[in-house]
Every structure is written in structure tokens, then in C-alpha cells.
Amino acid sequence: EDQVTQSPEALRLQEGESSSLNCSYTVSGLRGLFWYRQDPGKGPEFLFTLYSAGEEKEKERLKATLTKKESFLHITAPKPEDSATYLCADPLPGYALNFGKGTSLLVTP
Amino acid sequence: NAGVTQTPKFQVLKTGQSMTLQCAQDMNHNSMYWYRQDPGMGLRLIYYSASEGTTDKGEVPNGYNVSRLNKREFSLRLESAAPSQTSVYFCASSDPDRSDQPQHFGDGTRLSIL
Numbered sequence: 001e002d003q004v005t006q007s008p009e010a011l012r013l014q015e016g017e018s019s020s021l022n023c024s025y026t027v028s029g030l031r032g033l034f035w036y037r038q039d040p041g042k043g044p045e046f047l048f049t050l051y052s053a054g055e056e057k058e059k060e061r062l063k064a065t066l067t068k069k070e071s072f073l074h075i076t077a078p079k080p081e082d083s084a085t086y087l088c089a090d091p092l093p094g095y096a097l098n099f100g101k102g103t104s105l106l107v108t109p
Numbered sequence: 110n111a112g113v114t115q116t117p118k119f120q121v122l123k124t125g126q127s128m129t130l131q132c133a134q135d136m137n138h139n140s141m142y143w144y145r146q147d148p149g150m151g152l153r154l155i156y157y158s159a160s161e162g163t164t165d166k167g168e169v170p171n172g173y174n175v176s177r178l179n180k181r182e183f184s185l186r187l188e189s190a191a192p193s194q195t196s197v198y199f200c201a202s203s204d205p206d207r208s209d210q211p212q213h214f215g216d217g218t219r220l221s222i223l
Contacts (some may be wrong), residue, residue, distance in 0.1 A: 034211060041217075092167075096142050098154075101149065
């Protein structure tokens with residue numbers, strides 16, 4: 001069974017303190033690995049799609065990387081506005097998404 | 110740009126009542142999805158519609174029905190609500206003909222069943 005596991009469940013950082021979130025997956029023949037950000041009371045907002053091992057994508061303070069079994073979301077010098085839940089997912093048949101449970105990030109001033 | 114619009118935003122029901130959650134998208138996407146999100150469980154797929162006129166079950170379809178009314182609209186119906194269906198429901202849409210395009214989500218319907 002395809003599983004997507006995220007760690008840690010929760011992470012508290014000081015402003016400027018860089019760190020990484022992990023997403024591991026078990027499916028073979030990956031057809032994409034998606035990262036989303038979700039703010040309280042809102043729907044998930046798309047960040048990145050990665051397709052092949054070694055691929056990297058960046059957006060502001062975020063950089064997503066992909067290996068054969070896991071993906072990392074690196075957060076460099078985070079700001080309080082980066083506080084959110086970060087979700088990763090891989091595709092199911094029919095192009096629906098199989099989500100991990102998310103990492104709740106809190107960045108304090 | 111509206112994107113994916115869900116109505117209502119909040120709803121409280123009594124056990125046994127029925128209701129329909131509405132979803133509409135204005136991005137001309139072929140595929141639409143319904144997920145539920147519960148604490149500690151993440152987002153789970155209820156039903157999806159790969160294209161107009163088709164619907165398929167997801168991971169947790171029991172107690173729900175869906176209708177793909179047209180290309181824009183995809184509704185989710187609870188025929189006899191149960192407390193276990195208390196959740197936040199998200200609708201999403203995508204265009205799978207473009208593999209680089211992600212799913213776009215609405216802001217959810219928060220449903221409480223008493």
C-alpha cells in the first residue's frame with residue numbers, strides 16, 4: 001500500500017533558524033511528489049511538484065528536493081509568516097492525491 | 110479569480126439530517142475531488158470525478174454520494190448525517206492533461222454533526 005509519511009509532526013523554530021521537513025513515500029514508479037502549504041481555516045495552497053530524483057525547486061525561503069525514497073522541504077532563515085502546516089502528497093489513480101498527515105511549523109520572533 | 114468555491118462555509122446538523130455540500134470551479138478543469146480532513150488523519154479522498162459524467166470512490170466513500178452536475182460543479186451529499194462525519198470537507202479540481210498542474214483547493218466547509 002502506498003504510504004506517505006511526514007516528520008516531524010510539529011516543529012518550532014526561532015526566526016532565522018533554518019531547518020528541514022521530511023516526506024518519505026513507498027510507491028514505486030513515482031508520478032510526482034507534491035508539496036502544499038495550509039494556513040488555519042484555509043485550503044491547501046500548492047508550492048511545488050517534483051518528478052525525478054535529484055530535482056530541486058525553490059520559492060523564496062523554501063527549497064524542495066527529491067530522492068528515490070523521500071523529499072525534503074528546506075526552510076532557510078524562516079520568518080513568522082512561514083508558520084503553517086506543510087503537506088506532501090503523491091498521486092493516486094485518477095490523479096487524486098495521497099496526502100501525508102503534515103508538519104505543523106511555528107516560527108517565533 | 111474565484112478558483113474553487115465551496116458553500117456553505119459552516120454548517121451544524123443533527124444526526125439523521127441530510128445536506129448537500131456544493132463546489133464550483135471556474136478554471137475549466139476536467140477533474141474534481143472531495144476530501145475530508147480530520148485531526149491526526151490528514152486529508153482523505155472521499156470521491157472523485159475524472160471527467161464530466163464519471164465518478165469513482167476514494168478511500169472513505171461510505172455514507173456519501175456525489176453528483177457531477179456539469180464540468181464546473183461537483184456536489185457531495187450526506188443522506189443521513191452521523192457524528193463520525195463531523196469534519197472539514199475540501200473540494201479540489203485539476204487538469205490532468207497537464208501533468209505539471211497541481212490540484213487547486215477551496216477553503217472548505219466545516220461541518221458539525223450533533
